[in-house]
Amino acid sequence: MRAGLLVLALAACGCNDPVYLQDNGPLETAPAQGMMGGGFAPATGLYVLPVRQPTKTERQALGQLQQQLMLPDQVPWAQAKDFDIELEWSVKNVDTTPATVIVALDGGNEFGDYVPGNYIDPNANEEDQAPPPDLLTSPPLVIPPGATQTGVFREDDLQESALDLEAITRFPSGGDALATPFMVIEHRSNVSQIGLEGIPPHDVTPAHVRYAFTVSADAHVVMDYNVRVRDHNGKLAKPTDKNLYVNDAATVMPPVAPPMP
Amino acid sequence: MTTRLGLALNLALGMTVVAATAGEARAQVIAEPAPPPFPDPKKFAKGPFASGEVGALAYVGRAGKYTSPGVAFGVRLGYDLFRWLDVQAHVLGASSDASTPPPQVGQSFQTYLYAGEIRLKLQIHRFQLFAEGGAALAQVSTNVLEEVGVTHGSNFTFAVVGGGGLDYHTLNRHFSVGLGADYVWLASFTGGHAISADVYLRYTR
Numbered sequence: 057m058r059a060g061l062l063v064l065a066l067a068a069c070g071c072n073d074p075v076y077l078q079d080n081g082p083l084e085t086a087p088a089q090g091m092m093g094g095g096f097a098p099a100t101g102l103y104v105l106p107v108r109q110p111t112k113t114e115r116q117a118l119g120q121l122q123q124q125l126m127l128p129d130q131v132p133w134a135q136a137k138d139f140d141i142e143l144e145w146s147v148k149n150v151d152t153t154p155a156t157v158i159v160a161l162d163g164g165n166e167f168g169d170y171v172p173g174n175y176i177d178p179n180a181n182e183e184d185q186a187p188p189p190d191l192l193t194s195p196p197l198v199i200p201p202g203a204t205q206t207g208v209f210r211e212d213d214l215q216e217s218a219l220d221l222e223a224i225t226r227f228p229s230g231g232d233a234l235a236t237p238f239m240v241i242e243h244r245s246n247v248s249q250i251g252l253e254g255i256p257p258h259d260v261t262p263a264h265v266r267y268a269f270t271v272s273a274d275a276h277v278v279m280d281y282n283v284r285v286r287d288h289n290g291k292l293a294k295p296t297d298k299n300l301y302v303n304d305a306a307t308v309m310p311p312v313a314p315p316m317p
Numbered sequence: 318m319t320t321r322l323g324l325a326l327n328l329a330l331g332m333t334v335v336a337a338t339a340g341e342a343r344a345q346v347i348a349e350p351a352p353p354p355f356p357d358p359k360k361f362a363k364g365p366f367a368s369g370e371v372g373a374l375a376y377v378g379r380a381g382k383y384t385s386p387g388v389a390f391g392v393r394l395g396y397d398l399f400r401w402l403d404v405q406a407h408v409l410g411a412s413s414d415a416s417t418p419p420p421q422v423g424q425s426f427q428t429y430l431y432a433g434e435i436r437l438k439l440q441i442h443r444f445q446l447f448a449e450g451g452a453a454l455a456q457v458s459t460n461v462l463e464e465v466g467v468t469h470g471s472n473f474t475f476a477v478v479g480g481g482g483l484d485y486h487t488l489n490r491h492f493s494v495g496l497g498a499d500y501v502w503l504a505s506f507t508g509g510h511a512i513s514a515d516v517y518l519r520y521t522r
Contacts, residue, residue, distance in 0.1 A: 076460050144420040145420045146420035206419045206422050284424075
């Protein structure tokens with residue numbers, strides 16, 4: 057009886073219950089202007105996780121933690137271990153022809169963004185001047201007219217992208233900011249540590265809190281998404297709150313940026 | 318003369334033996350007494366009781382459109398004030414799947430009910446018909462139903478519970494089993510109606 061009551065009490069406290077945050081509006085591909093033969097321009101959108109500001113005591117604790125762990129850079133406030141985040145999305149083909157769709161996710165942590173287009177090596181041969189991959193992508197989806205397809209970027213995907221962002225935005229491998237995205241995004245950290253060598257020991261990984269979506273399609277499609285968050289340390293705020301912690305500018309320059317061409 | 322006396326003595330001895338033997342035969346236990354077909358309800362235990370229940374909870378109305386029925390577990394702790402009236406605290410937890418439109422698919426959530434109830438009882442031999450009702454605080458574990466307009470900013474609501482069932486007392490004076498069903502009205506959830514049905518085991522001290 058006591059054990060049963062304890063289980064009920066633990067379940068009722070809701071320690072690990074998710075919160076569902078709605079998107080800022082659907083992303084919709086539109087006919088590209090001035091493109092030969094028509095086509096559709098990718099739709100993009102940014103969602104910033106509402107994280108509350110730390111208190112004075114919490115700021116001091118972060119400083120102390122940095123000294124204690126002997127870290128060269130600031131300890132993040134929005135840490136990867138504070139949140140388990142899942143992005144659920146759906147794409148509806150509102151066109152009259154089948155659509156081939158790819159959903160890609162980039163964005164950044166509290167320190168800065170990863171924008172693949174900024175990581176093209178201007179000194180490489182022209183045929184090698186390709187951008188690195190997106191942090192997370194869906195496989196190409198073929199959606200019949202009028203149909204809707206759903207997908208998800210899972211919690212473990214977002215933990216992996218947080219680690220990739222840490223290497224890209226603050227601690228590139230061997231100091232090579234241009235090469236690091238190619239290394240870390242192509243490898244899962246639980247299989248290979250390639251590209252993560254620059255991250256100092258005992259580092260505290262910042263959470264992936266800025267989500268830059270890109271929907272590419274060859275037809276008119278509409279994408280909706282929502283953000284499912286399990287907040288382990290009470291750092292999540294309401295989207296309507298003011299003075300939130302994470303910068304909501306369109307782009308945030310990372311501490312270690314690739315050289316400008 | 319001697320013969321008559323001998324016959325009388327033999328007869329007296331024989332009667333004594335028969336009487337003695339018959340007495341011994343009546344004293345032997347040759348079978349367990351059969352249990353009474355209907356135990357006396359007056360001998361059932363009364364006082365504090367606890368019961369555990371398992372069943373299902375299904376939302377109906379608007380909330381039912383976006384949820385599937387789920388398994389429910391509950392506990393009741395109470396006291397028999399009279400043979401016809403109990404007061405009880407009731408905690409119920411149920412897990413349900415949300416069937417919300419995309420992109421929010423494949424999600425589940427839990428419903429918790431913390432209620433204070435009274436139970437009116439009518440005992441008919443080993444059977445008991447009962448009706449129960451009360452007020453509750455209801456909670457859903459997430460805001461998954463917010464997008465479909467069932468919850469509105471808060472996961473808590475005042476609730477009213479009402480229902481009834483049938484109780485069957487075992488031959489043990491402490492234990493009974495039963496079936497129950499309750500209707501739950503969730504005041505601040507739009508279309509917030511639910512029905513729970515359960516089987517239970519009850520121990521009365």
